Amino acid sequence: MKYYVSVTEILNKVVSVEAENESQAMQLVQDAYNNSEIILGSDDYCGAELEVEDDQGFYRCEEEDGPVYQEIKP
Secondary structure, eight states: OOOOEEEEEEEOOOOOOOOSSHHHHHHHHHHHHHTTSSOOOGGGEEEEEEEEOSOHHHHHHHTTTSOOSOOOOO
16 A cells, blocks of 8 residues: 655754844744745754655545655565
8 A cells, every 4th residue: 555654854053143032033033034044954954754644545636647756665
C-alpha cells in the first residue's frame, strides 16, 4: 500500500534586536524576515520531522492522473 509521508526540515537562527518590548521585538524581526533581511540556509539546519499525512485520501486523489509526489521505492 502506498503511504504519503510529510518531511519537514527545521531551520533555526537566533537574531538580536533592540526594542522597547517583546511585541515590538517580534514585529521588527517579522518585518525583517518578510523583507528577506533574515535568510535561513543549510547552516541553520537543526532537525527534521517525518509524519504520515492524516488525509491519505486527499493525496491519492491528487495522483489519480499520475504521480505528483516524489516516490521512494523499497
